[in-house]
Amino acid sequence: MYRTGRWVQLKETVGVIDMAKVRISEIALNYSRDVSEIDALVEVLLDDSMVTGRGKGKWIDERGQAILSRELEVREASMNIRKMQVLSQARNSRYVYAYDSEEKKRVPVLLPRQLQGRCLNKNIPVEIITDVFGEKSYRCPSKRIF
Numbered sequence: 001m002y003r004t005g006r007w008v009q010l011k012e013t014v015g016v017i018d019m020a021k022v023r024i025s026e027i028a029l030n031y032s033r034d035v036s037e038i039d040a041l042v043e044v045l046l047d048d049s050m051v052t053g054r055g056k057g058k059w060i061d062e063r064g065q066a067i068l069s070r071e072l073e074v075r076e077a078s079m080n081i082r083k084m085q086v087l088s089q090a091r092n093s094r095y096v097y098a099y100d101s102e103e104k105k106r107v108p109v110l111l112p113r114q115l116q117g118r119c120l121n122k123n124i125p126v127e128i129i130t131d132v133f134g135e136k137s138y139r140c141p142s143k144r145i146f
Contacts, residue, residue, distance in 0.1 A: 021052070021059040031072045041071060080128040081141075084109065086119050093117065098126060098138070110139040 024042065028035045035056055042051060042058065050064035060068065084098035090108055093116055098109045109126050111119070129137045 021061050022065060023056070024058040024060060025056050027060065027065070027068060033072070038068070038072075041068060045071060080130070082126055082128060083123045084126045084138075085123050086121060089117070089120065096120075098124065100126075100138075107136075107138050110137075112140060112142040114142070115140060 024038055025035055028038045031038070039055075039058065042060065042064070045067055046060070046064045050061050050067075052059045052061075082100070082102065084100055084107075086109075087097045087099055087106060089096055095108045095110055096119065097106050099105075100107050109124070115124070124140050126138050127141055129139070131137075
């Protein structure tokens, strides 16, 4: 009798849970993205149990919505690559100071482990990464670009 009562209680709890589903077109409108872009993300990120329907009539459950929202709200960054001349070593051995000729200033550049201590007075490729807030960070890529 205890098992039966427990099973009935468990069954009722599962039945009460209502998975609110949202159309893929509504998600695209909320994040101001294209439906095809959201559809591609759904195919890659979500399990088949989280998705029902086809095309614009696809429905995403709550778990899938949480995963999609995390993926879509990631800050976008723009990258630019320039050559800069290394001026001096910084106090932290992972960084050097390089001269940015376009902005006419000295900037700290993060170096990969292979280049630490080897690139004084050399021209190195530098990725300038600008985030959504306009802050810039500089780093030398680990693979050779130029």
